[in-house]
Amino acid sequence: MASDPPTAPLDDSDIDALQQQLDALPPPLEPLDVSALDGYLCGVLLQPQDVAEASWWPRVLDVDGRPAPAGHELTQLLDLVRRRHAELASAIARRDWFDPWVFALDESSTVAEAVLPWVAGFAGAMDAFPALLAIDDPQLVEPLALLYLHFDPDDLEDAEALKAVIETLEPPADLAEAVQDLVRALMLMADVSRPRRTPAARARPGRAPRSRNARRAR
Numbered sequence: 001m002a003s004d005p006p007t008a009p010l011d012d013s014d015i016d017a018l019q020q021q022l023d024a025l026p027p028p029l030e031p032l033d034v035s036a037l038d039g040y041l042c043g044v045l046l047q048p049q050d051v052a053e054a055s056w057w058p059r060v061l062d063v064d065g066r067p068a069p070a071g072h073e074l075t076q077l078l079d080l081v082r083r084r085h086a087e088l089a090s091a092i093a094r095r096d097w098f099d100p101w102v103f104a105l106d107e108s109s110t111v112a113e114a115v116l117p118w119v120a121g122f123a124g125a126m127d128a129f130p131a132l133l134a135i136d137d138p139q140l141v142e143p144l145a146l147l148y149l150h151f152d153p154d155d156l157e158d159a160e161a162l163k164a165v166i167e168t169l170e171p172p173a174d175l176a177e178a179v180q181d182l183v184r185a186l187m188l189m190a191d192v193s194r195p196r197r198t199p200a201a202r203a204r205p206g207r208a209p210r211s212r213n214a215r216r217a218r
């Protein structure tokens with residue numbers, strides 16, 4: 001039987017449609033925005049065991065996992081989210097560069113302000129699915145620090161080892177460097193939680209060209 005054709009990556013119009021679908025969810029639901037969604041899906045995909053769609057999907061619609069009201073049309077939203085999930089899963093499995101959905105808020109926004117929604121989404125996945133953080137491996141500390149350095153240190157309770165590493169890191173000089181750090185950190189964590197079977201396959205993504213997301217303001 002022929003295999004299914006590869007799923008096309010989401011383009012800018014797809015991302016806009018996805019945000020519109022999320023914005024259309026009625027109160028009291030508090031859905032993720034597209035940047036937080038992207039970080040959340042990455043956190044889901046880095047878990048040492050596959051997380052079932054039925055487990056991760058409700059937190060896309062609402063940060064507390066509350067269901068959408070009966071009759072609310074979710075087909076297009078689910079299709080778009082599934083496509084991004086598949087795209088990220090493929091990139092992480094192959095250790096390939098991908099373009100995180102990190103957007104400059106405006107010309108005056110800081111790097112941390114632009115990256116924080118993505119990292120908050122990732123942290124939300126860690127709260128919901130703690131198996132990754134339960135792995136006792138020092139190789140996880142530095143890549144986690146690369147992500148969590150964008151948080152206020154006061155928000156990192158009971159994470160003294162992580163904060164100690166964060167204090168040794170130079171913050172990224174600009175948004176392009178921050179985006180590269182996100183991808184590098186994810187691939188380093190994947191080497192621990194989702195190891196590839198052959199040593200030759202453990203390649204790191206190289207320094208990518210400046211991300212289009214790092215230039216784009218929403």
